[in-house]
Amino acid sequence: MVQTIRIEAAARERAGKGAARATRRGGMVPAVIYGAKQEATLLSLDPRDVMKELHKGGWQSHLYEVAVAGAEPVRCLMRDVQFHPVSDQPIHVDFQRLAAGQKIRVKVPVHLVGEDVSPGIKAGGVANLVRRDLEVLSDPDNVPDFFEVDVSTAEIGDTFRWSNVQDHKGTSPTLARDFVVLTIAPPVVVVEEVVAAPAPAAAPAKGKAKGKK
Template identity: 65%
Template structure:
């Protein structure tokens, strides 16, 4: 199941660009927690905590408990992170608060099992990944770290669709009404040698011309 990550945060009293700049001057990252029909909570984060999650990857499918000092611990998803265009440092974070019984829209990575022993790949086929992530509506308590598709029996030409996911954890795909493609085993690309190009007019004349220094053919038969 998806992991829950705790982040310590400072409280912010004022919103707006000026207040956000003041927070950054203190070496912190301004953040806001919104949703669940409640008033937004303003917070300030340690930039090292933000970058730690960015470097992990998969942060959009992780659950967070943001513990605001002097306030409540908010259970939420990290929805957006803004970065400075020059320094690439985080400058703002948006969290979405989770309400009881609600489903959340998340992107879950796809992992492929037995790729090394897949008969189609061993025969020269190529794994063509259509979707490295699948967007689903899921129970916050039951979001998987990744969906798994087994390639143990996949041959060249086979397609792996949503129905091939081993355990869907009760999630419902955002794409409704069809068993969409996730990956396929494509046939190897055969590159044929290109035929030699026919000589152009200039080359043809050069090929017919006698070599330099060669005697010209005699005219009119034998010399007397």
């Protein structure tokens, strides 16, 4: 199950660039929650909370619960963050409200099974993960921790696709094709380049040969 991250926020009454600038002058980051056919909710966030999430990485796949005093927390996704062109500090955050039954777009890591017995890997082949994370649509309450691919019988040159993932765990891929997840690449052969030593320079002639009279 995906972890729900709670963020405390304050309500913001006025929209527009002037109101947003005033929010920033007060040391806060303006934000908005939109979607699910509801009126947009204007917020202000502590910039430290925003930076904490950005430093984690993968913030677009996390599930957030934005809490405003006096209102029910809102389950949403952080969809976009705008940054100051000079300081790189966040200056605006967009959240997407989740509707009932709506799936979320997440990235799930790939784990390999059977590497220690794979004939191809034993022969020197290398498991080349084309996609270390798979982007899928998932129920927000049942996001997989990882996907498994069994390579125990893999030979050099084998290719594993989405259809080879052992259990899709109720998710569907965002790509509408049976994409490549990993290949068993042949071993890398290192060829040492031999540089020939330069030929010794010819010795200079000691003098001209005397001709016969």
